[in-house]
Amino acid sequence: GAGVSQSPSNKVTEKGKDVELRCDPISGHTALYWYRQSLGQGLEFLIYFQGNSAPDKSGLPSDRFSAERTGGSVSTLTIQRTQQEDSAVYLCASSLVGGANTEAFFGQGTRLTVV
């Protein structure tokens, strides 16, 4: 596709259940980022991928959060045993690295609600 695509757009889950959020970056983009944005708040960094490896996982809030990227493309963010405080919009972004154009393009986000 032409832009970064995230699915699902909205997810309502019960406390304690696991959820998987998917991000399809722009084709050819080597870097992929996950951020969390609570209502009215800033962009909280979660994890950054360069290719399939994650040089920086420092933002993952707890061991309930994990992410992977396969084939240098699609990434999945998994939250296990969800808690109400996990409710937020999860944003994915992708970019080229090292080229002349290093802009990060954002997806539309997945709004997660834990009830």
Place this chain on the structure above:
Amino acid sequence: GENVEQHPSTLSVQEGDSAVIKCTYSDSASNYFPWYKQELGKRPQLIIDIRSNVGEKKDQRIAVTLNKTAKHFSLHITETQPEDSAVYFCAASPYGQNFVFGPGTRLSVLP
């Protein structure tokens, strides 16, 4: 790691006035500084960026300045319009690897 601070957190200006948002960063390896605008319920979108080999960049009513020595950069919006109302985020990045964002500034342009 990189730490980006942003001020003010909220800013109200009268239509037609100028708005200035300031950011500081900590990592001297950062060399790319984008600014994003996020309208309510929408994704952040790039409005302007600057690289460390440039001190100032302008695009119509928007300009960004960078002081590498002091590790700070600023966004300037002139002749503000109601559609400029949004949340603005600055970010710092080393060569486009990872982006650390500031906490955001909510700009309100009053008619």
